[in-house]
Amino acid sequence: MNNIFAKRRDRLLAMKAARDSYIPREQRVTCPACGGQFVRREVSQALWVCPGCGHHWPVGAYYRLSTLLDSGSFRELNGKLPPADPLQFPGYPAKLAEARRKTGLDEAAVTALGTIGGHRCVIGVLDGRFLMGSMSAAVGEKLTQAIETACRRRLPLILVSASGGARMQEGILSLMQMAKTAGALARLDRRGLLYISVLTHPTTGGVTASFASLGDIILAEPGALIGFAGPRVIQQTIGETLPEGFQRAEYQQEHGFVDAVVPRGQLRDTLALLLRLHEKGGRHD
Numbered sequence: 679m680n681n682i683f684a685k686r687r688d689r690l691l692a693m694k695a696a697r698d699s700y701i702p703r704e705q706r707v708t709c710p711a712c713g714g715q716f717v718r719r720e721v722s723q724a725l726w727v728c729p730g731c732g733h734h735w736p737v738g739a740y741y742r743l744s745t746l747l748d749s750g751s752f753r754e755l756n757g758k759l760p761p762a763d764p765l766q767f768p769g770y771p772a773k774l775a776e777a778r779r780k781t782g783l784d785e786a787a788v789t790a791l792g793t794i795g796g797h798r799c800v801i802g803v804l805d806g807r808f809l810m811g812s813m814s815a816a817v818g819e820k821l822t823q824a825i826e827t828a829c830r831r832r833l834p835l836i837l838v839s840a841s842g843g844a845r846m847q848e849g850i851l852s853l854m855q856m857a858k859t860a861g862a863l864a865r866l867d868r869r870g871l872l873y874i875s876v877l878t879h880p881t882t883g884g885v886t887a888s889f890a891s892l893g894d895i896i897l898a899e900p901g902a903l904i905g906f907a908g909p910r911v912i913q914q915t916i917g918e919t920l921p922e923g924f925q926r927a928e929y930q931q932e933h934g935f936v937d938a939v940v941p942r943g944q945l946r947d948t949l950a951l952l953l954r955l956h957e958k959g960g961r962h963d
């Protein structure tokens with residue numbers, strides 16, 4: 679019986695993953711980094727990493743989950759938690775409707791229970807296609823509920839970020855999510871539970887300034903832009919030329935902000951290893 683449900687969940691996740699299409703539908707795709715042309719299937723088999731130069735294409739939330747979770751283990755949390763328009767911001771409902779139509783998502787975050795290499799965890803993924811993965815009140819609530827689920831069930835937490843920051847159309851209510859998610863993570867920490875933050879291209883603004891930077895372990899995908907303000911803003915503000923590779927994942931690792939840069943093809947195994955190493959660890963209160 680369980681097997682039937684697992685298969686259904688698998689099919690559902692596979693369908694949703696297939697819908698995550700940042701990528702043009704033609705048979706050939708051109709890498710924006712090296713300009714190389716590749717057969718679509720070849721790139722897709724490489725998890726949307728360029729076979730020529732290693733460029734990592736941004737991917738949707740369900741696709742990401744399908745590359746990380748064990749087959750049949752995906753169980754979505756709070757599938758329906760739609761955004762509100764508390765400030766009645768001009769044009770916001772139309773933007774939301776467009777993002778929904780484009781991505782098939784209700785919001786920029788998907789959270790789930792699942793296993794990676796047989797290890798149970800709570801996982802949340804931001805989807806950069808939905809209004810740049812920005813953090814609305816609904817996204818903050820979804821992530822907070824995921825963190826609280828991890829606390830309740832004493833499970834490790836993984837959050838995969840890709841975000842332009844706080845969602846300006848929700849003003850202060852969006853900024854408050856920074857404190858809310860950080861507060862929930864502090865409670866997770868007090869329970870001695872593991873939190874792994876995975877930073878993907880781009881992770882910026884209020885997301886970097888809150889939960890994305892609070893991981894016990896912080897991993898990043900190669901070439902991901904990670905920072906608060908973007909390089910152009912910083913350059914204009916300080917009036918100086920920034921060093922080569924500034925704010926990229928490798929630069930952040932060199933400067934101690936990121937623990938390891940992990941190519942997409944190795945992310946699942948790396949997470950499984952970290953979960954295994956920490957399974958018996960942690961304080962107990």
Ligand SMILES: [Zn+2]
Pocket residue numbers: 709710711712713714728729730731732733
């Ligand atoms: Zn390339």
